[in-house]
Amino acid sequence: MTQVAVCGPADCTPDEAAAARAVGRLLAEHGAVVLCGGYGGVMAAAAAGARRAGGVVVGILSGRDRTGSSRDLTIVIPTGMGEARNALLVRAADAVIVVGGSWGTLSELALARRGGTPVITLGGWRILDSAGEPVPGPIPAADPADAVRLALARLQG
Amino acid sequence: MTQVAVCGPADCTPDEAAAARAVGRLLAEHGAVVLCGGYGGVMAAAAAGARRAGGVVVGILSGRDRTGSSRDLTIVIPTGMGEARNALLVRAADAVIVVGGSWGTLSELALARRGGTPVITLGGWRILDSAGEPVPGPIPAADPADAVRLALARLQG
């Protein structure tokens, strides 16, 4: 079973929410399990998109119980580990799609790349090395369909 | 969605495997998601029982990838956290059913009780206080059906 994490800020723009919802829906339509952080914003939008398409959504929460979690989660994993759960979320993913930017989101992107997991980005923050060049690794996508296509393609290569 | 963890040794007896398989099957038949450690013995038997009954099984692995995990898992969460995953497994469970005894299993039982999660036991190790009396908390079950009944009843109380 392919498992793809969708990561992004709890406090997101309407465009980011729409993109996350489309990503969730497309992943579900392709039969992939959607992993997310389980709370609001991009997380909730990805969960809602996947659930509406009949998909399975796993929310890996920072909290020790289900308080504040999205209603669209099929499985809820309250870790009680705080932000260390970001490491778990990307460790459990075969690929990560990032929608938008925040410190928590950036930690997930970085931990995924540290572990060698493919990362596809839809907007969000950019990372430059000390020479001002983009750090190679994250793959920018043009739109949700492109993001899902790129993520799934990386898993068949 | 009710989530019940089935915990027990990777190196188990045939009777324990049969009991775990029955527990997994009954949980699935009651619509509960089965959580387990994802490897062999009691874990694999519970997963197999639930999967055969059409249930959803989540394996929360100690390892950093899927190596050695059961083929009957619907969702795989490789934590890469070693035995600290035992804390995650019981934290994510609404109730825990313990089948048989081992140090890892005992840690799960103790962490579950520490966190206030109901624990039902089918055989396994016994815990006495310094006066030689059984420590209250774990609820012994007569057989797999009794264990599942007791676990689900605790969640409706």
Add this chain to the structure above:
Amino acid sequence: MTQVAVCGPADCTPDEAAAARAVGRLLAEHGAVVLCGGYGGVMAAAAAGARRAGGVVVGILSGRDRTGSSRDLTIVIPTGMGEARNALLVRAADAVIVVGGSWGTLSELALARRGGTPVITLGGWRILDSAGEPVPGPIPAADPADAVRLALARLQG
């Protein structure tokens, strides 16, 4: 540097506190770093004993900051991981001395044995297998001096 964890309940008896204090003092006098959970009861007593003897004490906290931690800690590691920190505490120890019993304490004992770390017990709970026999592994000590001697001896073997 030898690192020995002292584990026991936050809610302990005066005798357990006295024993933990003596264990902490003796470990410090032997040059061992004392690890503990960092809060009250046995943890605080072990820290106080070691600190009075000029030792180094590391508190590995379940909380995300120093709230409620003992004042006798040299180093404070707030993990923010809840009870999963019990796994970290014993993983970081070369040996574990258990004073008294509680569910959290039992989880530490079990995780230590699961990982192959020597465990010395001063009172506390007892663990019997399904035949009613004591599960081998934990080494009972007669008194604090015996506990420290046994712990340090296991590290030179």
Add this chain to the structure above:
Amino acid sequence: MTQVAVCGPADCTPDEAAAARAVGRLLAEHGAVVLCGGYGGVMAAAAAGARRAGGVVVGILSGRDRTGSSRDLTIVIPTGMGEARNALLVRAADAVIVVGGSWGTLSELALARRGGTPVITLGGWRILDSAGEPVPGPIPAADPADAVRLALARLQG
């Protein structure tokens, strides 16, 4: 006791190693405990600098034992948690000084900022928002003395 983490790549340049060594030395001279990831490169250089100045260094390792860790650590915490230890390292720090860039280092910077911990940077990667502006939060330092001064000043504010 003030605890400052020094984070940076295991595979670093000679200039980064020299900067990390100076940072470790200055922190020790100011009485701060140095936290680091415990392995090579920037981590080992910070540890060596602090140790030479008589300071206390805590290595929070990703591995389950001391294999590969620096010889300059006073306290070793093998977490066995893989890269989730990055979250622990910054959680335990009152401030974080980043020297150089890598995915692991970036995850530590991001997790620290996510948790509200002050971050001072000496070189390394830069983070731009979607409009191409530097994301506010990390404080750039001119040299090791400036980095230590900025870190300690943030803790007295």
